[in-house]
Amino acid sequence: MSHGKIEPVRRLKVADSVAEQLESMIGRGDLAPGDKLPPERVLAEQFGIGRSSMREAIRIVEANGMLRTDHGIGVFVVSKTRRTPDLSQLLILGEYTVPELFEARITLERDAAGFAAQRATPDDATVLHDIITAMADPDLSDDGFVALDADLHRTITKITRNPILLTLHSSIEPLFVDYSRQVIGLPGRRETADIGHRAIVDAVVGKRVREARTAAVKHIRDVERDIIANLTDAHSPRHSPASNLRSTAT
DSSP, rough: OOOOOOOOOOSOOHHHHHHHHHHHHHHSSSTTTTOOOOHHHHHHHHSSSSSSHHHHHHHHHTTSSEEEEEEETTTOOOOSSSSOOOGGGGGETTEEHHHHHHHHHHHHHHHHHHHHHOOOOOHHHHHHHHHHHTTTTTTOHHHHHHHHHHHHHHHHHHHHHOHHHHHHHHHHHHHHHHHHHHTSTTTTHHHHHHHHHHHHHHHHTTTTHHHHHHHHHHHHHHHHHHHHHHHHTSSSSSSSOOSSSSOOOO
């Protein structure tokens, strides 16, 4: 690591910033195929970041085909250029892929919507409609919309009156909030989300179980479609290496 200058990272998306620097160093030849990277601890100190952020940065560059981890031996440079990504394996958060996250959401939220339709009370309906109304405010910030989005899905799960389902929902909610912040700025994302939310709420309040389950699945598939489309566009040749899902945060 004696040829390339490492710059301390102070941006919010620390792992992404480090990954971008690593890819630039590899691209310009500071690190050549076959070179072994210093240990994770040393790299973290050189970049001025925590080891968890350093580990995620390495995973990002590895997912792009420029690094390979040989467990027990080290991390090696294997290519000067990014490979064409396999969208089914792109990392979205840490070590989770887009399909893995959405499989979990569909499994959980489809049934949660169905149970909520069976068990919703008039008071529950009022809460859901209040959230929907607040989300329709044109002056609402993107961060405010994401917070209410999470609140809506959490509330639907609460209406099931099943504490285990709520615990499961809580375990993936941080991932939900993170990727929501990253895609909320996409054209039409809020409008599409609003349509999906209203369909779910109308079915839950109307106690139409099958329709609620169907609406939940359609809503999640619509979100996944937008993310995949953004990933595909971000990895097209006309975009720079740093232009990926993680750089669309709003």
